[in-house]
Amino acid sequence: QAQTFQVLYNFRSGYNPEGLAVDRAGNFYGAMGEGLYGGIFKFSRSGSGWTFTNLYRFQGAPDGSTPAGITVAPDGSLYGMTVSGGTGPCSRQTYSGCGTVFRLRPPARFCPTAMCSWDETILYSFQGEPDLQYPYAEVAFDQAGNFYGTANQGGVYGDGGVYEMTPSQGGWTYSILHSFSGDPDGASPWSGVTLDHAGNIYGTTLDGGSGSGCGDHGCGTVYKISPSGSGWSETIVYPFTSGTDGYDPYAALMLDNAGNFYGTTETGGSPGGGTVFELSTSNGGPGYSVLYNLPGDTDLSQSRLVMDQAGNLYGATG
Numbered sequence: 001q002a003q004t005f006q007v008l009y010n011f012r013s014g015y016n017p018e019g020l021a022v023d024r025a026g027n028f029y030g031a032m033g034e035g036l037y038g039g040i041f042k043f044s045r046s047g048s049g050w051t052f053t054n055l056y057r058f059q060g061a062p063d064g065s066t067p068a069g070i071t072v073a074p075d076g077s078l079y080g081m082t083v084s085g086g087t088g089p090c091s092r093q094t095y096s097g098c099g100t101v102f103r104l105r106p107p108a109r110f111c112p113t114a115m116c117s118w119d120e121t122i123l124y125s126f127q128g129e130p131d132l133q134y135p136y137a138e139v140a141f142d143q144a145g146n147f148y149g150t151a152n153q154g155g156v157y158g159d160g161g162v163y164e165m166t167p168s169q170g171g172w173t174y175s176i177l178h179s180f181s182g183d184p185d186g187a188s189p190w191s192g193v194t195l196d197h198a199g200n201i202y203g204t205t206l207d208g209g210s211g212s213g214c215g216d217h218g219c220g221t222v223y224k225i226s227p228s229g230s231g232w233s234e235t236i237v238y239p240f241t242s243g244t245d246g247y248d249p250y251a252a253l254m255l256d257n258a259g260n261f262y263g264t265t266e267t268g269g270s271p272g273g274g275t276v277f278e279l280s281t282s283n284g285g286p287g288y289s290v291l292y293n294l295p296g297d298t299d300l301s302q303s304r305l306v307m308d309q310a311g312n313l314y315g316a317t318g
Contacts (some may be wrong), residue, residue: 001027004148007045008050008156008174009043009052009289010196011032012078015032015033015242016032016033016049016108017030017031017032018031018032018033018067018068018070019067019069019070019303020043020070021070021071021072022072022089023072023076023280024076024226026045026075026194026215026299027042027043027044027045028042028043028044029038029041029042029043029055029072029078029139030043030068030070031068031069031070031080032067032139032188032302032304033066033147034314035278036065037059037060037061037063037064037065037066037085038057038058038065038066038067038082039054039055039056039057039067040055040056040070040078040104041053041054041055041163042055042120043107046236052102052153054117055078055104055117055118056104056117056118056120057117058082058085060085060095060096060097060150061085061086061087061096061097062086062087062097062122062125063085063086063100063122064081064082064084064085064086064097064099064100064102064122065082065083065084065085065095065096065097066082066083066085066095067080067081067082067085067102068080068081068135068136068137068138069081069131069136069137069138069139069192070138071138071139071140071141071147073141074141074259075145076106076132077103077104078103078104078105078118079101079102079104079123079139079147080101080102080104080138080139080174081099081100081101081102081119081135081136081137081138081139081149082100082102082135083095083099083134083136084096084097084098084099084134085097085099085100086099086100086122086125086126086148087124087127087247088125088127088128088131089126089127089128090126090128090133090134090135090139093271097125098125098126098127098128098131098132098133098134098154099125099126099134099135099151100123100124100126100280101123101124101127101135101139101149101172101174102121102122102123103118103120103121103197103248104118104120105118105121105195106118106119106120107119108173111315112259112260113189122253123165123171123172123174123194124165124172124174124215126151126154128154129154129155129156130154130155130179131155131156131176132151132153132154132155132160132161132176132179133151133152133153133154133156133201133276134152134153134160135149135150135152135163135220136150136151136152136188136190136191137149137150137189137191137192137252139165139192140193140194140195142193142195142199143166145280146164146166146167147164147165148162148163148164148165148193148195148201149162149192149193150162150163150164150189150190150191150192150193150203151163151187151189152188152189152190155176155179156181157179157180157181157182157187159179159181159182159185159186159187159207159208160179160187160188160205161177161178161179161180161182161189162176162178162189162193162201162203162225162262163175163176163177165176169229173195175255177201177225177232177260178225178232178234180205180208181208182207182208182218183208183209183210183218184208184209184210184236184239184273185208185209185221185234185236186204186205186207186208186209186218186220186221186223186236187205187206187207187208187209187217187218188205188206188207188208188217189204189205189206190204190205190206190302191203191204191249191250191251191302191304192252193252193253194253194254194255194261196255196259197259198227199227199247200224200225200226201224201225201226202223202224202225202226202237202253202255202261203222203223203252203253204220204221204222204223204226204249204250204251204252204253204263205220205221205223205249206220206248206249206250207219207220207248208220208221209221209236209239209240210236210239211239211240211242211247212241212242212248213240213241213242213243214240214242214247214248216241218230219239219240219242219247219248219268220239220240220247220249220265221236221238221239221243222236222237222238222249222253222261222263222279223235223237223312224236224237224238237286238279238288240265241271242268243268244268244269244270244290244293245265245268245269245275245277246266246267246268246269246274246275246277246290246296246312247265247266247267247268247291248265248267248268248274249263249264249265249266250264250266250300250302251263251264251300251302251305252304252315253279253304254304254305254306254307256307258281258282260278260280260282261279261281262276262277262278262279262291262305262313263276263277263279263305263306264276264300264305264315265277265279265300265301265302266300269290269293269294270293271293271295271296272296272298273293273294273295273296273297273298273300274293274294274298275290275291275292275293275294276290276291276292276305276313276315277289277290277291278293291313298317299317300315300316300317303316304317305318
């Protein structure tokens with residue numbers, strides 16, 4: 001069946017929009033790095049076309065700065081993080097702050113136009129080592145209303161980590177579930193996490209692991225974090241090797257209904273443009289297999305793959 005391509009909106013130069021999230025009504029939401037601090041936008045249907053609305057513009061420290069991902073919660077609120085901003089002591093180039101976790105809600109007061117800013121709440125400001133810093137990806141909710149995310153740096157060893165936000169007496173409680181430590185552990189998670197049906201957390205790290213051939217920084221990993229007693233334990237599911245399996249997995253994993261995971265590597269494989277891979281959970285797995293090798297001049301998108309009802313996978317290149 002032939003497909004039709006349509007441009008819904010042309011962003012101005014320098015806006016740098018991130019991946020989209022969709023709500024139950026079919027509206028789309030995303031983050032953009034427009035201006036110095038960035039903002040959150042919405043696309044909604046309007047007759048036969050679409051309407052673009054700026055929902056919120058960040059202000060920098062102590063507010064957030066440079067939003068990196070959006071998740072639509074079950075109640076319609078938007079949750080996400082900013083790479084910088086907040087009250088933490090981090091500083092790099094023209095940005096300050098270690099990043100934040102935030103929530104956006106429609107304005108509680110009456111708003112006669114669609115141009116009213118949504119109400120923002122900073123749920124947590126990262127503080128840098130030994131706390132986490134610089135989160136780059138969207139969060140994922142479990143069935144109990146807790147949500148989980150990653151940060152690229154900070155933690156006990158400086159290599160980033162995985163955190164949890166838990167509702168608590170009208171607020172939120174923050175906790176670090178795992179701090180990455182490099183080799184043979186992972187390091188520098190760039191993407192968000194994926195939860196399986198048992199509540200285990202899966203994700204990728206861009207660096208670290210025991211794979212050789214990638215220099216001191218490592219080739220990246222697929223990891224699993226599982227509830228263990230009163231805490232959590234981490235297992236490296238697969239360490240990339242820089243061989244035909246590929247390396248540098250930027251994107252998050254996608255989970256199918258059978259419990260198999262799919263993802264991409266930015267580099268490696270044959271002829272070197274990255275891979276599309278599967279982690280099969282059958283026969284006591286997981287078993288790693290390369291589904292497709294991309295051409296050597298391909299630059300994969302950092303967004304996770306999606307699957308249609310027929311089991312076909314879709315992705316994008318940058």
